[in-house]
Every structure is written in structure tokens, then in C-alpha cells.
Amino acid sequence: MATTTFNTTTAIAVENISKQFVLRHTRSIKEAVVWLAKGRKGDLVEKFFALDNVSIDIKQGETVALLGLNGSGKSTLLKHISGVMLPDSGSVHTRGRVAGLIEVGAGFHQDLSGRDNVYLNGAILGMTEEEINDRFNSILEFSEIGQFIDTEVKFYSSGMYLRLAFSVAVHTDPEVFLVDEILAVGDEPFQKKCLKKIKELAEAGKTLVVVSHDLDVVSKICSRGILLDHGHVVFDGPIHEAVGVLRGK
Numbered sequence: 001m002a003t004t005t006f007n008t009t010t011a012i013a014v015e016n017i018s019k020q021f022v023l024r025h026t027r028s029i030k031e032a033v034v035w036l037a038k039g040r041k042g043d044l045v046e047k048f049f050a051l052d053n054v055s056i057d058i059k060q061g062e063t064v065a066l067l068g069l070n071g072s073g074k075s076t077l078l079k080h081i082s083g084v085m086l087p088d089s090g091s092v093h094t095r096g097r098v099a100g101l102i103e104v105g106a107g108f109h110q111d112l113s114g115r116d117n118v119y120l121n122g123a124i125l126g127m128t129e130e131e132i133n134d135r136f137n138s139i140l141e142f143s144e145i146g147q148f149i150d151t152e153v154k155f156y157s158s159g160m161y162l163r164l165a166f167s168v169a170v171h172t173d174p175e176v177f178l179v180d181e182i183l184a185v186g187d188e189p190f191q192k193k194c195l196k197k198i199k200e201l202a203e204a205g206k207t208l209v210v211v212s213h214d215l216d217v218v219s220k221i222c223s224r225g226i227l228l229d230h231g232h233v234v235f236d237g238p239i240h241e242a243v244g245v246l247r248g249k
């Protein structure tokens with residue numbers, strides 16, 4: 001059994017986590033009747049491991065890419081690191097403020113304006129009202145939302161959500177920054193701006209965990225690659241080697 005110790009240089013310690021989900025597929029009435037007739041023996045629902053005994057130790061200031069084919073468990077692992085999902089077994093410890101973009105619109109209230117959502121989202125991410133007041137103009141400027149800041153966010157496009165959510169997240173001054181594939185909904189100039197900001201965070205010694213299928217981009221911003229396959233870590237090492245393994249080289 002792998003063990004990770006949470007020492008002073010550790011930013012994220014994932015220890016032996018497992019997560020099972022129900023394999024959702026429809027059952028025929030016949031299958032349900034047979035199951036009932038047999039006295040409800042066995043499981044009518046099938047489960048599978050989205051993460052199977054995963055352990056990772058990420059040091060402060062490391063830039064890490066979670067790689068793998070569709071459904072390999074990358075987003076599930078990132079959600080465990082962010083704390084929005086809890087493991088069935090094992091534990092996750094993080095040091096300092098964790099922020100980032102896991103799902104577009106998460107932490108946003110549909111009926112509130114962009115402005116109110118900046119305060120709501122900022123508070124969820126651990127900023128005080130004063131901190132948000134001080135940074136509000138900078139948040140608005142980075143997002144380029146302009147006059148739409150007072151529009152209810154239910155009328156925002158997915159790119160506008162992303163702009164505001166990313167802008168709030170980077171302004172929380174996080175120790176650990178997490179980014180899922182969602183940058184993809186931004187237009188090219190905004191994506192470039194986000195990547196520049198992500199690089200700045202890395203250069204400032206922040207810890208970065210990125211989920212992406214864009215192997216060229218992750219090769220530029222990350223130094224370590226963790227490759228997942230069916231919920232298992234199958235490779236953990238330098239990014240260029242990880243990309244090579246994934247590409248079958």
C-alpha cells in the first residue's frame with residue numbers, strides 16, 4: 001500500500017483514494033422481477049471504479065498535468081483535489097487556498113447579476129468582502145465582461161461564464177490552482193490570456209494541476225505528467241515522457 005506523508009513542501013497529498021460510481025444502464029422489467037423473486041440477492045445496480053486506490057504527492061510549486069483517454073478518471077480526480085467530491089475510501093489533503101475552474105458555472109447563481117456573482121463566488125473561494133471590493137475592478141477588467149456585469153448570468157454565454165469565473169478564481173491569490181478542460185469554451189484571445197495568467201501563477205511558485213487533452217499546451221506549462229487509465233495511475237514522471245507514453249511512443 002502506497003503511503004504519502006504530508007510534509008512542509010507538500011501541496012496536495014492524495015492517499016489511496018477510491019471512488020465507485022453506479023454504471024447507469026436501464027434494466028428490463030424481467031431482470032428486476034428475477035432479482036425480486038430471488039429475494040433481492042446480489043446487486044441490481046452495477047458499480048465500477050472511476051478511481052482505484054490512487055495515491056499522488058504533489059509538492060508546492062509543481063506544475064502537473066493529469067492525462068489520459070476519455071473516461072480515465074482525470075476530472076474525477078481533480079474534483080477530489082478541489083474538495084467538491086469525497087472519496088469512498090482514502091484521503092485528500094491540500095495546503096493553502098485552492099481555487100480554479102472545475103465546471104463552468106459551478107458556484108454561480110443563475111438569478112443573480114455578474115456583479116453579485118463575483119461577490120458570491122469570491123466568498124465561496126474564501127475572499128473577504130473587502131478583498132473583493134479592492135479587486136473588483138481588476139476582476140472586471142480581466143474578464144472583459146464590460147457592461148454585461150449587471151446582467152443576470154442566466155443570460156451569459158458559456159464563454160462569458162468562463163471569463164468571469166476564471167477572473168474571480170485567479171484574483172483569489174490561490175496557493176493551488178486547478179484547471180479542467182473548460183478553457184476550451186473561451187475564444188482564442190481569451191484562452192491565450194488565461195494561459196499567460198496560468199504561466200504567471202506557476203512562475204510565482206503556485207502549485208498547478210491541469211486536466212487537458214491539448215498535449216502541446218500542457219507540455220508548455222507543466223513539468224510533470226500523471227497518466228490515468230481506467231482509474232489507475234499508469235505513469236507519473238516528466239511531462240514529455242508522459243505525453244510520449246500516451247501517444248504510444
Ligand SMILES: Nc1ncnc2c1ncn2[C@@H]1O[C@H](COP(=O)(O)OP(=O)(O)OP(=O)(O)O)[C@@H](O)[C@H]1O
Binds near residue numbers: 022050070076077
Ligand atoms: N457523477 C457521476 N456519476 C456516475 N458516473 C460518473 C460520474 N462522474 C464521472 N463518472 C464516470 O466516471 C468515469 C471517469 O469520468 P471522468 O469525467 O473523471 O473522466 P475523464 O478522464 O475526465 O474523461 P474526459 O477526458 O472524457 O473528460 C467515466 O466513466 C464517467 O462516465
